[in-house]
Amino acid sequence: MQSVRFPRSRAEAIACDAEDPLAEARAHFNLPDDVTYLVGHSLGPPAMSALEALRRVGEHDWATGLVGSWNAAxxxxxxxxxxxxxxxxxxxxxxxxxxxxxxxxxxxxxxxxxxxxxxxxxxxxxxxxxxxxxxxxxxxxxxxxxxxxxxxxxxxxxxxxxxxxxxxxxxxxxxxxxxxxxxxxxxxxxxxxxxxxxxxxxxxxxxxxxxxxxxxxxxxxxxxxxxxxxxxxxxxxxxxxxxxxxxxxxxxxxxxxxxxxxxxxxxxxxxxxxxxxxxxxxxxxxxxxxxxxxxxDGLSLRHLHDKAQALGDLCLAAFDRLGLETSSPPIGHPRGGHVTLRHPDGYAISRALAEQGYQTDFRPRDTIRFGMSPLFLRYVDVWDMSEALEDILLTRAYEDPRFAVKSKVT
Known part of the structure; x- marks a missing residue:
């Protein structure tokens, strides 16, 4: 087991964000203000350095260097x-x-x-x-x-x-x-x-x-x-x-x-x-x-994994408080960068979360995956998501028929 600290209140989540050695990495990503992106385990968001590299290779290397860029670039x-x-x-x-x-x-x-x-x-x-x-x-x-x-x-x-x-x-x-x-x-x-x-x-x-x-x-x-x-x-x-x-x-x-x-x-x-x-x-x-x-560049892989663990523990603690089932290793045990929630209405719940700006993904038959990407996610983001999840479950908002309509990509 690992002894990685995770917050037990929203105030503690904000404090953890203030102390986060990876906090500056968030500035490398230009994410929408109304989206909390919990799908980095499936498709990571674009870093500004990635988009700049794409512009450079397209608008300069390819557009002006042409075939010579195989060597020059x-x-x-x-x-x-x-x-x-x-x-x-x-x-x-x-x-x-x-x-x-x-x-x-x-x-x-x-x-x-x-x-x-x-x-x-x-x-x-x-x-x-x-x-x-x-x-x-x-x-x-x-x-x-x-x-x-x-x-x-x-x-x-x-x-x-x-x-x-x-x-x-x-x-x-x-x-x-x-x-x-x-x-x-x-x-x-x-x-x-x-x-x-x-x-x-x-x-x-x-x-x-x-x-x-x-x-x-x-x-x-x-x-x-x-x-x-x-x-x-x-x-x-x-x-x-x-x-x-x-x-x-x-x-x-x-x-x-x-x-x-x-x-x-x-x-x-x-x-x-x-x-x-x-x-x-x-x-x-x-x-x-x-x-x-x-x-x-310059980041510690240990810091990345430790923060992912702490974010995941925070999420699992919320599942436990709400009486929800997970198939992920429990709090304090090593895991990768996502945690899972198992629920018979998992797809509808994931769609209801998305409507409130919390993007997750779903895997059959009953699994919602929450990606805990440490480069851009904050502790307070995960805390707020857990409160939104609680409200969706208590109000049974996910039972609205529109949330049962499946997209090609889930």
């Missing part, structure tokens, strides 16, 4: 330049990360490369509670590679490692926000001759990650949640330098070639993790993501 090197900045946030060497493609494609490439390497048993293991895209990609890959596909019960992935293979696991559960014990999982996998690919999508930018120190060798992750890279921003891929040179990506793309501008007819992989770059980097979104990372 350093576009060609962005996957590794931005990868080095991500590497600091996940605790690995700066040359071990490349920013490219999507989480789904990176997972396909990395798991496929491991299956073909001959270094692990041809088995892929995924738990039924994992994020859906991970399950879909891995099942299809196992079919294409004629590898065994094992669906484990939630929490039982490690029990399936006795036969070796590849376990894919989220470091932070996308529904509950429970945090995996990376070091223990890695040690268990290595005893069985197995490997783990970590999905860091709900962990990067919110958890004080130390992957190399914990023994993690492979990971993928997205950039549009706590890293605020923008909708559809490119993902990243990590391979420990000691293992990368034996891996061959199943998607051998042009810019993963050792000499892409030699235009050779056969594939020769680039050194290091750059071999996993498949297609042309999406420069507009990659440059935007690079600008978003400016917000993290």
């Amino acid at each position: 350093g576009w060609i090197d962005l996957p590794t330049v931005v990868g080095a900045r991500v590497a600091r946030l996940i605790g690995v060497p700066p040359t071990a990360v490349s920013v490219c493609d999507s989480v789904s494609i990176n997972l396909f490439k990395l798991a496929g490369a491991l299956l073909s390497s001959g270094t692990v048993a041809r088995r892929i293991i995924v738990e039924n509670g994992e994020f859906p895209t991970d399950q879909y990609i891995l099942e299809r890959l196992s079919t294409l590679q004629q590898a065994d596909f094992v669906r484990a019960d939630p929490g039982a992935g490690l029990d399936s490692l006795s036969g070796g293979g590849i376990l894919v696991r989220s470091l932070v559960d996308y529904r509950t926000a429970a945090i995996a014990d990376v070091k223990a999982v890695e040690q268990a996998a290595q005893r069985q001759g197995a490997v783990v690919i970590w999905d860091l999508s709900h962990a990067t930018g919110i958890v004080d990650l130390r992957l190399e120190a914990w023994g993690a060798r492979y990971a993928v992750g997205c950039s549009y949640k706590y890293l605020n890279g923008g909708p559809g921003a490119p993902a990243f891929l990590y391979v420990h330098p000691d293992h990368v040179d034996v891996l061959q990506t199943p998607l051998a793309g042009w810019l993963g070639h050792a000499r892409p501008f030699a235009f050779e007819p056969t594939y020769d992989p680039a050194d290091g993790v750059s071999r996993f770059v498949a297609g042309t980097p999406p420069i507009l979104s990659l440059a935007t993501f690079n600008g978003a990372l400016d917000v993290f």
Whole structure:
């Protein structure tokens, strides 16, 4: 358990905001005055540095530099330049990360490369509670590679490692926000001759990650949640330098070639993790993501996680006071950057909150997720949201039929 202080009154919330070492980070975001944004775990808001980078790359580099900007503006090197900045946030060497493609494609490439390497048993293991895209990609890959596909019960992935293979696991559960014990999982996998690919999508930018120190060798992750890279921003891929040179990506793309501008007819992989770059980097979104990372310069990852914990504890205390159910780790226990409320009318409640300016998201069947992004959320914001939630429940305002109408994106 952790002993992170959280406020017990609105006055204490205001006092915590006054003492917050991250308080100045809020000024980097231009959020609407009438919105409390509790969805940073799903899509982070734009930092002004990200929007400025987008304007610069569009209006200057592309508009005036044209094709010459691949050299003059350093576009060609962005996957590794931005990868080095991500590497600091996940605790690995700066040359071990490349920013490219999507989480789904990176997972396909990395798991496929491991299956073909001959270094692990041809088995892929995924738990039924994992994020859906991970399950879909891995099942299809196992079919294409004629590898065994094992669906484990939630929490039982490690029990399936006795036969070796590849376990894919989220470091932070996308529904509950429970945090995996990376070091223990890695040690268990290595005893069985197995490997783990970590999905860091709900962990990067919110958890004080130390992957190399914990023994993690492979990971993928997205950039549009706590890293605020923008909708559809490119993902990243990590391979420990000691293992990368034996891996061959199943998607051998042009810019993963050792000499892409030699235009050779056969594939020769680039050194290091750059071999996993498949297609042309999406420069507009990659440059935007690079600008978003400016917000993290000089910040302590421990401060980020501590504040997220305290905000989450504050929210959970309100749920407890109101007699509400959560599936998240309880107050004082480590978790990622969101907390959950379970209610049979969860969707309608989330819509009623949104009407009052408190944006959340909903996951079937009954889960509202509240993102506790520490860069821009204040303690008083979470306190006021809890009071709005109490009023919605007491008045049963969520029973208005308009709140039951579902949008495509929830």
